[in-house]
Amino acid sequence: MATNKKAGLMTTDFEVFGKVQGVYFRKHTQRKATELGLKGWVMNTAQGTVIGQLQGQQGAIEDMKNWLEKVGSPKSKIEKASFRNESPINNCAFRNFDIRR
Numbered sequence: 001m002a003t004n005k006k007a008g009l010m011t012t013d014f015e016v017f018g019k020v021q022g023v024y025f026r027k028h029t030q031r032k033a034t035e036l037g038l039k040g041w042v043m044n045t046a047q048g049t050v051i052g053q054l055q056g057q058q059g060a061i062e063d064m065k066n067w068l069e070k071v072g073s074p075k076s077k078i079e080k081a082s083f084r085n086e087s088p089i090n091n092c093a094f095r096n097f098d099i100r101r
Contacts, residue, residue, distance in 0.1 A: 008057075008058065009055065009058075009089045009091070009092060010054075010056070010057070010061050010086065010087070010088055010089065011040075011054065011055045011087060011088075011089045011093075012054050012084070012085060013052070013054075013085045014051065014053070014054065014081060014083050015049050015081065016049060016068055016080075017049050017080050017081070017082075018076065018078045018080070019075075019077040020050045020072065020078065021044050021048055023074075024073045025050050025073045027073070028073035028074075029042045029050070029052065029068070029073075030097050032067050032071075033054065033097040034097050036060040036063055038054050038056035038064055039055045039056055039092040039095065039097055040052055040055050040056075040094050040098075041094065041098045042098075042099055042100065044101075053094075055092040055093060056092065065083060
């Protein structure tokens with residue numbers, strides 16, 4: 001996949017708070033991440049949040065972060081999204097974007 005973005009590969013962890021379980025949030029997250037060419041994973045937590053990891057082109061990660069903060073699945077109500085451990089990487093550690101259970 002050729003991109004004209006100069007920025008290289010990035011990784012970041014995320015956690016989304018609000019009404020994000022039981023609203024197909026993980027499925028929509030997987031669909032959006034795949035659409036953007038991102039790799040990683042997403043899963044529900046016992047605390048009622050959704051966590052995951054994104055890896056891919058910096059521009060695509062920025063788009064995904066915006067989606068996680070402001071869009072989400074149609075029935076979700078996002079209170080906030082937090083991102084941490086953001087750093088450049090040489091290679092993606094994942095082949096796909098998976099839903100973990």
